[in-house]
Amino acid sequence: MRIHLTSIFVDDQRAARTFYTEVLGFEVRHEIPLGDDFWLTVVSPEAPDGPELLLEPSGHPAVKPYRDAMLEDGIPLAQFTVADLQAEYERLTSLGVLFTQPPTDIGTAHVAVFDDTCGNLIQLVAMKPAAT
Amino acid sequence: MADVYHALDDETRRLILDELARRNGQSLFELCSALTMRHGIGSTRQAISQHLAVLEAAGLVTTERRGRTKLHHFNREPLAVINERWPPAGKDL
Numbered sequence: 001m002r003i004h005l006t007s008i009f010v011d012d013q014r015a016a017r018t019f020y021t022e023v024l025g026f027e028v029r030h031e032i033p034l035g036d037d038f039w040l041t042v043v044s045p046e047a048p049d050g051p052e053l054l055l056e057p058s059g060h061p062a063v064k065p066y067r068d069a070m071l072e073d074g075i076p077l078a079q080f081t082v083a084d085l086q087a088e089y090e091r092l093t094s095l096g097v098l099f100t101q102p103p104t105d106i107g108t109a110h111v112a113v114f115d116d117t118c119g120n121l122i123q124l125v126a127m128k129p130a131a132t
Numbered sequence: 133m134a135d136v137y138h139a140l141d142d143e144t145r146r147l148i149l150d151e152l153a154r155r156n157g158q159s160l161f162e163l164c165s166a167l168t169m170r171h172g173i174g175s176t177r178q179a180i181s182q183h184l185a186v187l188e189a190a191g192l193v194t195t196e197r198r199g200r201t202k203l204h205h206f207n208r209e210p211l212a213v214i215n216e217r218w219p220p221a222g223k224d225l
Contacts, residue, residue, distance in 0.1 A: 071200040073177065074159020100201040101162050106169045113161070115199045 005041065007054035008078050009063050010118035013040050016055045019117050023095055024080075026053070044080075053078070058119060067119050074100050076113050076123035085110045085126035136210045139190035145183045147171050149192065152206035159201050160184065 010016035017040060020026045026042035029052050041052040058064070070077060082088045085103045089112055093099065100121060101113035110126045139145060144167070151166045152158060158166070164180050167173035175183075184204060187193040191210040195202050 068200070072202050073181070074161035074201045074203075075177075076161070098199050100159055100198050100203070104162070106165060111165075113159075115201070121201065 003051055005052045005054055006078070007056045008118075008120050009058035009067060010055045010116075010120070011058055012118065013038055013055055013057060016040070016116075016118040017042075020053075020055060023092070023097065024116075055118075071115075071119070071121060074113065074121060076121040078120065079123045079125055081125050081127070083126060085112060085124055088124060136190050136192065136213055139186050139192055142183065142186075144173055144175060144180070145187055147173065148180070148183060148187060149206055152193070152204060156205045157196075157198070157203040159203055163204065 017028065017031075020042045021028060025045065027045050027048065028040070029043045029048075030039055030041045032039040037057045040055045042055065043050060043052050058067070067077070089099065089103050092114060097117075098115045099112055100115060101111070103110050103112045109128055112124045113121050114124070116122050147167060148163060151163055151170075160177060160181055163184075164175075164177050167175070167180065184193055188195065188204075192207055194205045194207045196205065197203070
């Protein structure tokens with residue numbers, strides 16, 4: 001068994017497509033019209049055959065209270081890995097991305113949390129090299 | 133306003149203030165991570181949230197919004213009652 005696809009809810013799929021590609025740098029893998037919405041997935045250019053992230057419409061009434069509560073308490077709903085967290089923090093900040101947690105050393109890794117402008121907080125993680 | 137002495141009478145709440153003294157402006161998620169990773173505190177988020185509510189009621193913690201996320205700050209002003217009641221010895225001389 002392996003994880004092929006996971007999903008997060010987004011307020012607006014078109015805005016999410018722009019943010020996840022133009023700001024974060026992911027690539028659209030699937031964009032299939034489904035009524036008023038799309039089956040919209042993105043992948044990392046570093047792993048084009050790797051896991052897809054489904055950017056799912058947030059119309060279900062249970063989504064808003066759930067995500068509002070997660071946002072208020074600063075709880076990220078997805079986690080992406082980067083090699084150099086400080087560089088990524090500076091790059092995204094210069095593009096206007098709001099961080100709710102600046103790069104922080106948590107022992108085994110450096111982490112930070114940003115607002116994806118689509119209703120979610122996302123955690124960035126840079127693992128420290130394993131001690132030898 | 134809740135009692136400052138009561139708010140301080142709990143090691144987890146004192147550690148929360150330590151973490152905010154180290155870096156102000158942390159979310160509940162961030163504080164829970166710090167308490168777990170740095171202090172081995174395994175309390176639930178709900179429990180930490182309740183501790184924050186006690187500190188906030190005593191005026192020791194204030195909150196602000198960053199985007200839609202609530203960030204917590206350490207407010208030292210209520211601690212003045214301790215020094216006023218028992219001034220450091222040197223100040224009486």
